[in-house]
Amino acid sequence: MMPSNTFFLPAVSHFSFGECRWFLYRDYDDCLHKVLPGALRKAVVIDGESFLLHLEGRDNGLAVNVLNRSPREGQKIKLRQYLQDWFDMERDIRPFYKLLSVDDALRYMPVRYHGLRLVGIPDLFEALAWSIIGQQINLSFAYKIKRRLVERFGESISYRGDQYFLFPRVEKIADASPAELKAMLLSVRKVDYLIGLAKAFMTSAISKAKLQLLPNHEARRNTLTMIKGVGEWTANYALMKCLRDPCVPYGDAGLIKALLVHNLINDKRDREGMERLFSKFSEWKGYLVFYLWRSLSVSSDELSVFKDPSRC
DNA sequence: GTCCAGGAAGAAA
């Protein structure tokens, strides 16, 4: 019988822990998980208690080890749900691969990135705060700011000499001093946006549960763009990563770059061309965005594939 | 020095 703090989580259809882990690694320094050889570690909160998870890939699924304590049965169920949500493990992605396979520029993806899932941000506040932080600045700078914020305001688990951080609670950001946030190299506007966002969560003007009750993506997006600092890009980014709406963060610099590299558009302002492409992917728009982002982090031996898709 | 990074808001035209 398995010890109570370990369990296995199977995925529906193609799933590669290695691809997901690689996406979380890339070249960036994300303070909310640790990447180890062949493994990931992340702290999560369930019912007010924090758990440190150690994840490894196994046979189309995840081997999970809870390092810091033994979860009760009900908590274990919620941990499973959290991980299935984070890695989108319950989705059958074969229809997406079928759509990719009919496009000359994209058909290499199901092979090259086989089993990559749209790695999400299950917490809506975190998803929105992160997308505000990342507006208009390069990703490595955005991760630096996030690290300062998290290490100052987030709780953490200490385990064998390492610290594993959680994203700050809403109330910590709502009560933060603007000057202190600004000292983290956030712009004055983003400080305003973040505190305003936190206050909107504090008053329950916005919550994940409320958004989930809305009938469609447009209603959810319109609710989010009412918040100061949340435009179309930010709303769609958060909805794609948190509620997994099939939507596109139009205007995204990385997305545009990837579309140009693949010759899917010729002009970065060609919104119509982008909408035409994405409309073919109906429920899989978010996945296409995610795979295009993935394509931006490419090792030198992969580069030739872009120039000659027929090689795949 | 200039331009651009996984943008948004307010002003100006």
Place this chain on the structure above:
DNA sequence: TTTCTTCATGGA
């Protein structure tokens, strides 16, 4: 309605 300007830093 569309376009311009500002914001923050850092790397190319």
